[in-house]
Amino acid sequence: MRAGAKTGFASVVTGLVVGITLLFLTPYLYHLPMVVLAAIIMVAVSDLIKIKPIIKSWKTERHDGWVGVLTFAITLIVTPSVEIGILFGIMASLVLFIVRTMRPKIVELSLYKDDHYRDAYKFGLKTSDHVTAFRFDGSLYFANA
Numbered sequence: 001m002r003a004g005a006k007t008g009f010a011s012v013v014t015g016l017v018v019g020i021t022l023l024f025l026t027p028y029l030y031h032l033p034m035v036v037l038a039a040i041i042m043v044a045v046s047d048l049i050k051i052k053p054i055i056k057s058w059k060t061e062r063h064d065g066w067v068g069v070l071t072f073a074i075t076l077i078v079t080p081s082v083e084i085g086i087l088f089g090i091m092a093s094l095v096l097f098i099v100r101t102m103r104p105k106i107v108e109l110s111l112y113k114d115d116h117y118r119d120a121y122k123f124g125l126k127t128s129d130h131v132t133a134f135r136f137d138g139s140l141y142f143a144n145a
Helices: 009-024 034-048 052-060 062-077 082-101
Strands: 105-111 117-119 133-137
Touching: 052 062, 062 082
Parallel strands: none
Antiparallel strands: 105 117, 105 133
């Protein structure tokens, strides 16, 4: 918190002060120029824009970075209806997750010389004619079941 508050109780106090201000001091704010009110709103909202998480997700997983950038851009384009941008971000991340996990890698296993099962093709191991063991490298759920 910018004011140096240490606990969540500061949010309660801030909410009460804002509520009292809206109830009793709104008529005095009527004569303020719109530019002043816009500046107050911009200062209050400036902490909501965070670029570092988008950069971090871009470096970690480029697809997630694209979702963050596109969500930010669409939210700016449809500015009065911010919920459309947020819904786009949610839907894009869900679709991206489903597409990435829809086809997990399926590996045929064979016994390695250290008595562990390994990828038969990767390690050049002989497979059994009678029993086949598979491993799914990913979780199974409705999209890839």
